Amino acid sequence: MTNVISTLASSPLVAKLLPHAFRGYQTYRRHRTTIGRSLFLLFIVRSVLSIRQAVIQFQKYQPKSTSSDPAKKKKKADVDMAFLKQLQRLLKIVMPGLASKEFGMLVVHSGFLVFRTILSVYIAYLDGRIVSALVQGKVRDFVIGILWWMTVAVPATYTNSMLTYMQSKLALQFRTRLTTFIHKQYLTDMTFYTMSNLDDRIKNADQCITVDTMKFSNSLSELYSNLAKPILDVFIYNYQLSRNVGLEGVLAISLIIRLSSLIVRTYTPSFGKLAAAEGHLEGEFRFRHSRIIENAEEIALYNGQEIEKSVLDKSYQNLIRHVNRIFRLRVPHGMLEDFIIKYFWGAGGLLLCAMPVFFKAGGGAARSVGARTEGFVTNRRLLLSSSDAVGRIMYAYKEISELAGYTSRVVDLLDVFEDVKAGRYQKRLVSSVSTDANAKQLQGRGEIKQSENIEFKDVPIVSPNGDVLVPKLTFHVKPGMHLLIVGPNGCGKSSLFRILGGLWPVYGGTVNKPDHKDIFYIPQRPYLSLGTLRDQILYPDTVQDMAARGVTDADLLDILKVVQIENVVEREGGWDAEKEWSLALSGGDKQRIAMARLFYHAPRYAILDECTSAVSMDIEKIMYTHATALGISLLTVSHRPSLWQYHNYILQYDGQGGYVFTKLDAQKRLALQEEKNAIEAKLLEIPKLEARLQELQETQA
Numbered sequence: 001m002t003n004v005i006s007t008l009a010s011s012p013l014v015a016k017l018l019p020h021a022f023r024g025y026q027t028y029r030r031h032r033t034t035i036g037r038s039l040f041l042l043f044i045v046r047s048v049l050s051i052r053q054a055v056i057q058f059q060k061y062q063p064k065s066t067s068s069d070p071a072k073k074k075k076k077a078d079v080d081m082a083f084l085k086q087l088q089r090l091l092k093i094v095m096p097g098l099a100s101k102e103f104g105m106l107v108v109h110s111g112f113l114v115f116r117t118i119l120s121v122y123i124a125y126l127d128g129r130i131v132s133a134l135v136q137g138k139v140r141d142f143v144i145g146i147l148w149w150m151t152v153a154v155p156a157t158y159t160n161s162m163l164t165y166m167q168s169k170l171a172l173q174f175r176t177r178l179t180t181f182i183h184k185q186y187l188t189d190m191t192f193y194t195m196s197n198l199d200d201r202i203k204n205a206d207q208c209i210t211v212d213t214m215k216f217s218n219s220l221s222e223l224y225s226n227l228a229k230p231i232l233d234v235f236i237y238n239y240q241l242s243r244n245v246g247l248e249g250v251l252a253i254s255l256i257i258r259l260s261s262l263i264v265r266t267y268t269p270s271f272g273k274l275a276a277a278e279g280h281l282e283g284e285f286r287f288r289h290s291r292i293i294e295n296a297e298e299i300a301l302y303n304g305q306e307i308e309k310s311v312l313d314k315s316y317q318n319l320i321r322h323v324n325r326i327f328r329l330r331v332p333h334g335m336l337e338d339f340i341i342k343y344f345w346g347a348g349g350l351l352l353c354a355m356p357v358f359f360k361a362g363g364g365a366a367r368s369v370g371a372r373t374e375g376f377v378t379n380r381r382l383l384l385s386s387s388d389a390v391g392r393i394m395y396a397y398k399e400i401s402e403l404a405g406y407t408s409r410v411v412d413l414l415d416v417f418e419d420v421k422a423g424r425y426q427k428r429l430v431s432s433v434s435t436d437a438n439a440k441q442l443q444g445r446g447e448i449k450q451s452e453n454i455e456f457k458d459v460p461i462v463s464p465n466g467d468v469l470v471p472k473l474t475f476h477v478k479p480g481m482h483l484l485i486v487g488p489n490g491c492g493k494s495s496l497f498r499i500l501g502g503l504w505p506v507y508g509g510t511v512n513k514p515d516h517k518d519i520f521y522i523p524q525r526p527y528l529s530l531g532t533l534r535d536q537i538l539y540p541d542t543v544q545d546m547a548a549r550g551v552t553d554a555d556l557l558d559i560l561k562v563v564q565i566e567n568v569v570e571r572e573g574g575w576d577a578e579k580e581w582s583l584a585l586s587g588g589d590k591q592r593i594a595m596a597r598l599f600y601h602a603p604r605y606a607i608l609d610e611c612t613s614a615v616s617m618d619i620e621k622i623m624y625t626h627a628t629a630l631g632i633s634l635l636t637v638s639h640r641p642s643l644w645q646y647h648n649y650i651l652q653y654d655g656q657g658g659y660v661f662t663k664l665d666a667q668k669r670l671a672l673q674e675e676k677n678a679i680e681a682k683l684l685e686i687p688k689l690e691a692r693l694q695e696l697q698e699t700q701a
């Protein structure tokens with residue numbers, strides 16, 4: 001090392017450069033304050049520019065909104081009158097009245113808040129007394145002060161812990177009220193179905209119900225603590241301060257605080273809108289994940305990982321791009337906020353505390369050193385607490401904005417509930433709707449009447465996209481009739497059942513139908529609920545309903561014997577076994593369980609929508625003959641010719657909006673069967689003809 005230095009020192013280049021370097025250093029020493037100042041100035045200018053840029057960037061950036069209404073889009077999630085109205089609406093739900101448990105908890109919470117402020121003021125005076133005793137060398141006063149300090153710590157720490165406890169309890173209580181209310185709305189009037197199938201506004205109701213309500217409740221409860229206490233603090237501390245240092249000083253500093261708060265508010269990005277948009281993107285991301293779990297088997301068999309991964313990645317990228325934007329916006333905003341709250345107000349506060357020392361305010365200049373020290377320490381503590389309180393109020397603005405975001409998401413959900421319950425749907429319609437006739441049809445409303453029989457009179461079948469599948473449908477089913485419904489794919493066969501089940505609106509004509517419990521529906525992929533094996537047969541009845549009907553496990557086993565699946569009880573571990581039944585049972589097992597469910601309920605009418613596609617012909621025969629023997633009238637959708645023999649009426653769609661509803665007598669049945677056989681034979685010919693055509697083409701080439 002020494003060698004290197006001596007070699008360098010003796011080098012001619014260094015000898016040449018050294019005088020320049022020395023002169024440069026001398027210049028720097030002479031101007032170092034100027035350089036320092038310039039660098040500092042540069043830093044300030046750079047910071048201001050970056051804040052400006054962030055604000056411009058924020059103004060340019062508008063988070064995507066789900067609403068199609070431009071007026072709504074503009075208003076959503078801002079801290080304004082609309083927000084206050086929305087909040088008031090939710091407050092009525094989470095705190096139903098002055099006699100509610102939540103209001104009681106709020107009063108207790110407020111009591112703790114007041115008590116803590118009183119303790120803080122006392123601690124400020126105690127601090128002043130202790131330091132004053134120290135400065136004056138009064139040992140006895142000092143020790144007494146310390147003992148009091150330790151004594152006050154007991155109620156102070158208890159109050160702090162209770163405040164945290166009350167805040168969490170309140171959040172939980174709010175969430176419970178809101179979730180209970182939402183569940184009631186969501187699971188009545190088929191709202192869970194209509195809002196996802198007939199309306200486009202909320203795509204991820206699960207996210208809104210689970211995450212957004214939780215965030216709203218936490219945010220509301222936090223906000224109360226973060227706002228109520230500082231507001232109280234500001235009043236109490238400022239009152240104490242004005243007594244100690246004079247009202248003018250407190251007024252002057254309050255004015256400075258007010259003006260600087262205005263600056264901070266002006267440059268605060270709309271965190272509410274950003275939080276609402278983040279919630280929306282989180283929901284989308286989660287929804288895409290849940291789709292993969294739902295369709296795992298199909299995706300795996302298609303080997304569709306790559307495409308699913310790209311869909312997930314894209315959704316995640318959208319989310320983190322947005323979150324990153326929020327982070328970037330927070331940097332300059334945090335700087336501005338910190339600068340004003342901690343440094344600018346801090347300097348103002350020191351000036352205020354110095355007033356009784358340098359001037360006559362509060363009789364300060366004439367007092368002893370001990371009294372001046374006591375006054376200064378007390379005032380400074382009061383002031384620090386006061387400025388901390390004002391700071392909290394300022395920070396709370398950001399929290400209010402975020403609360404506005406969560407509020408708007410929850411209120412949007414409630415609005416959609418109300419709308420779909422009243423039959424007001426918002427869905428992007430397909431092009432065919434633009435014709436006048438279709439648009440008119442969508443505005444109309446048909447009649448629904450209670451009846452013993454099922455009867456459609458001039459009822460249009462219209463899909464949620466506004467496609468008119470059948471302009472006017474007329475048919476009926478009475479006890480003893482068994483109706484077969486046939487037609488090409490997508491012509492509206494299952495849609496008829498959706499209208500009958502009350503899922504789709506009746507846009508015209510009259511629908512006569514019996515009570516909901518008299519019509520039982522079995523789809524191609526039967527729904528299996530969470531619960532025991534027994535629950536699968538009873539669904540939607542409960543074990544209590546089963547007992548009330550006088551049905552025993554032995555009766556259920558007899559039903560399973562009819563569909564030849566009684567071994568499932570032993571195989572799966574008894575009636576009380578609980579599993580994810582949709583995974584545990586095969587396609588055929590599921591269809592047999594669904595049939596067993598039908599036999600247990602034995603309704604007046606059964607809708608069988610391709611529900612025997614996975615079982616053999618023998619089982620199919622048993623199912624149909626047993627259902628008929630139980631006196632159930634069947635409405636079957638099926639492409640299987642083997643099923644025709646069990647029906648005596650047919651509703652045949654032509655796929656162009658037309659249909660035929662007629663008796664299916666033996667002759668007609670035979671004719672239809674022959675026609676079907678002929679078509680199937682022709683279809684079988686097609687591959688042979690294609691192969692021959694290819695042979696000929698190859699020979700030609």
Ligand SMILES: Nc1ncnc2c1ncn2[C@@H]1O[C@H](COP(=O)(O)OP(=O)(O)OP(=O)(O)O)[C@@H](O)[C@H]1O
Nearest residue numbers: 197463464465469488489490491492493494495496
């Ligand atoms: N929830 C929905 N939202 C929008 N369109 C729908 C919805 N459900 C069904 N449709 C549309 O309604 C039309 C009729 O559907 P439907 O299920 O009644 O056909 P289908 O005759 O039973 O056909 P398949 O024989 O293939 O089961 C289809 O074009 C379908 O795309």
